[in-house]
Amino acid sequence: MSAAGPEERRFSGTGTREAMRWSKTLIPTHKEDPSHAETTSHKLMLRAGLIRRLTSGVYNYLPLGWRVIRKVEAIVREEMDRIGCQELLMPVVSPAELWQETGRWDVYGKELWRVHDRNGRQFALGPTHEEVVTDIVRNEVRSYRQLPFTLYQIQTKFRDEIRPRFGVVRAREFIMKDAYSFHRDEDSLNETYKAMYDAYCRIFDRCDLSYRPVEAATGAIGGSASHEFMVLCDTGESEVIVCECGYAATDERAEGLIADIMPVEDPLPIEPVDTPGMKTIEDVSEFLGVEPWRLIKTIVYVADGEPVVALIRGDRDINEEKLAGLLGASMIEAAPPAVVEKVTGAPVGFAGPVGLSGVRLMVDRSVEPLRNVVVGGNAVDVHIRNVNAGRDFSVDGYCDIARIGKGDLCRKCGKTMDSFRGIEVSQVFKLGTKYSDSMKATFLNENGKAMPFVMGCYGLGISRTMAAIIEQHSDEYGITWPMSVAPFDVEILAVKFRNEEVREISERLYSDLKAAGIDVLLDDRHDSPGVKFKDADLIGIPIRVTVGERGLKSGALEIRMRETGEQRDLPIDGAVAEITKIVEEAKA
């Protein structure tokens, strides 16, 4: 045990330094896969005794799992501190009024986890802390001389996810590092944004992750620019569209060109047709014997309370993120039937652009080359054939509101794009003055004029990163931790702990490694060798040192690298120095 007090230990550099004995530690491993887990990381985290579920989307971090969390946090702290960020801690609970100031009490929706106190006063459990941090800064920072600076915290966050899944990958309570930067202008923000981006790359490199930063949509957080860091993983929830020219963006954000398939045709006269009960593109297409791309899909939305009509080629989908962005709307949703009827004069399923008035029309580029296509007739059971944009309805301009995917063309180089799946481990945003404006957070510039802070925010999912690491570091036997985040550097596996010589050598090695500053776990259980070997593979400590009668006969231990399976004998004399060297090399 270190002489440091609890506080000192809690905040010391790499944190977890105490060594442990398996027999005294709660490491509840399981032989069988848990029935409810689907993904590799979720199964292994449960089997290896890292986490236990308390309720849907809410997890206990058991000692082994918590050590990993602490190591990831330590890396994050080092990299945040390296670029000059200041750590602080904000409360989990924040008053509704603060969220009402920015409008997010409503905009954030059901995902915002609300609670009330005994007096009925309402609060939010923090899903992110723009409001709170902005409140601190508007109260405490007055002058441009104090800028720029960045505050961060590592804290438990709450999001009442519509569907928690994959263990801690999408949890309702999770651990996140969130940082917020404050600037006098965009240039300063850009500088910090770049520094943060680079720091994130270092963090994920140190976690030995294969990842990719991609352009992202801004969602409920808002702001002008954003990147997500995606860890490559087939079971990831996010889809990224990529081009070999280097372009990469989330499917929510991706821009691209939809290949034209419209042959050149002369415009034909417009012709209404009866389409009884044909409400979907599929219905109409089949009923009239017309390919889906020869239809225009007309969808009515409500954006910040105002109806908007969006048009796109029939075989494609609207990207609501892009649409909201172009409209400058913070909330967008498909219009309820009553609104559709009011706007188009017809029930849902028969909307079309011809004769539509008094509503804003957003037309995707894919509509421009279309000739003689089918659209809804804005009347029950009626569609119209041979419609041509410009002639039959007017278009102010074409925009890009299409959901882009694999197979579409890159806007930058024209090549066909591909896609991959990933886990989003972090997202960074240029917020601009979105929050400082609504919360009236200002500083005085050199002319004595009050200016809104220009802000950036930078999230990084700590618990999710742990899961992502396992997704990329496991084999059929268990986890294969990278040294940087492994719960322990070394596991001593005492094959027959009852044997006096084995016990003596193991104990000596254990205390010597501890003294050398190595995180070491001693499997001192009186179990059969098979159990111990299987458990060692499962929990995945990078270096395993086996102490057994077999080796001791020739004065040797056995060292095995978990990830590579590389294995060799190690003379007892000098073993500590050798192991220390290997650990240090791996950490360098």
Add this chain to the structure above:
RNA sequence: CGGGGCGUGGCGCAGCCCGGUUAGCGCGCCUGCUUUGGGAGCAGGAAGUCGGAGGUUCGAAUCCUCUCGCCCCGACCA
């Protein structure tokens, strides 16, 4: 929220359709002895409101109603 599935000792499951002694099996756990280089053997043992409530019945894990929880697909979402 729509669709699907599942709740039976700590874990994984059988039993339910077709109601009937003390509710089983494997793993794990406890005690003892033997064993110890890849999930040991023998003997003994502890542990289950069968998710909950109500109902049907002489009798319910099993049938009916309601309800809670969990998981999967979808919609949605830093």
